[in-house]
Amino acid sequence: MNKHAMAPAGSEQERGRQAAQKLCDVWPDTSWIPDQPSLLWAEGAIQAFAKIIREQPAIFRASQRGAEIGASMLSPRLFQGLSEALQNADDVGASSLRIVLRREPRRELLLIHNGKPVSLAHVGAMVLPWLSTKADDAQASGRFGIGQKTLKALGGPLEMHCAPFHFAMLVALMAYTSPMHGTRCWSCLSIRKYRTLNSMML
Numbered sequence: 194m195n196k197h198a199m200a201p202a203g204s205e206q207e208r209g210r211q212a213a214q215k216l217c218d219v220w221p222d223t224s225w226i227p228d229q230p231s232l233l234w235a236e237g238a239i240q241a242f243a244k245i246i247r248e249q250p251a252i253f254r255a256s257q258r259g260a261e262i263g264a265s266m267l268s269p270r271l272f273q274g275l276s277e278a279l280q281n282a283d284d285v286g287a288s289s290l291r292i293v294l295r296r297e298p299r300r301e302l303l304l305i306h307n308g309k310p311v312s313l314a315h316v317g318a319m320v321l322p323w324l325s326t327k328a329d330d331a332q333a334s335g336r337f338g339i340g341q342k343t344l345k346a347l348g349g350p351l352e353m354h355c356a357p358f359h360f361a362m363l364v365a366l367m368a369y370t371s372p373m374h375g376t377r378c379w380s381c382l383s384i385r386k387y388r389t390l391n392s393m394m395l
């Protein structure tokens with residue numbers, strides 16, 4: 194029996210799982226999403242959302258995969274993703290964005306900001322291309338739901354860490370990952386296997 198099936202009815206994990214299903218069913222209504230879910234709730238939601246994506250018919254998954262791959266080539270500017278990250282940080286009210294190149298314990302570029310924490314609505318829009326939580330927000334500079342995917346020109350997969358949400362955005366998929374960076378106050382986007390400018394120009 195897998196971990197999902199074992200979550201008892203009424204448990205935090207099960208409530209998170211139900212929220213992932215509701216997110217898919219009632220999008221773009223996200224007004225019901227809790228502000229401060231628990232780790233178990235977030236874990237259940239991410240695992241259930243990943244399962245929903247995995248179980249899509251092949252034709253929809255192929256379309257999603259194509260959109261993702263196309264997004265990484267959208268901009269002729271290799272570092273377009275960094276200005277997209279700045280825009281996304283600004284859109285959630287951040288006053289600081291840090292860019293860190295880490296070599297240990299793994300090579301990754303970290304984009305860390307102190308804006309409003311990630312919610313389940315953001316998780317959905319971060320994972321699926323051409324989906325945005327900002328369509329009705331006149332103040333936000335983001336609109337289309339694709340800017341962040343241009344970061345994939347720099348490496349990947351992308352991982353988001355903002356407690357209690359920790360997940361990897363794989364091609365047409367997602368996965369729950371252990372907390373490694375990020376707190377509730379700092380969102381951390383990791384670009385794994387970040388390639389240097391030199392290696393990209395070879």
Ligand SMILES: Nc1ncnc2c1ncn2[C@@H]1O[C@H](COP(=O)(O)OP(=O)(O)OP(=O)(O)O)[C@@H](O)[C@H]1O
Nearest residue numbers: 281315318319325326335336337338339340341342
């Ligand atoms: N740092 C972040 N914190 C919280 N949510 C984020 C963050 N970055 C992205 N998101 C979520 O992911 C979604 C997709 O981001 P993305 O940059 O691809 O598109 P967008 O900002 O909506 O529009 P655009 O394509 O014009 O940039 C956003 O709508 C938002 O919900």
Ligand SMILES: [Mg+2]
Nearest residue numbers: 281335340341
């Ligand atoms: Mg954006």
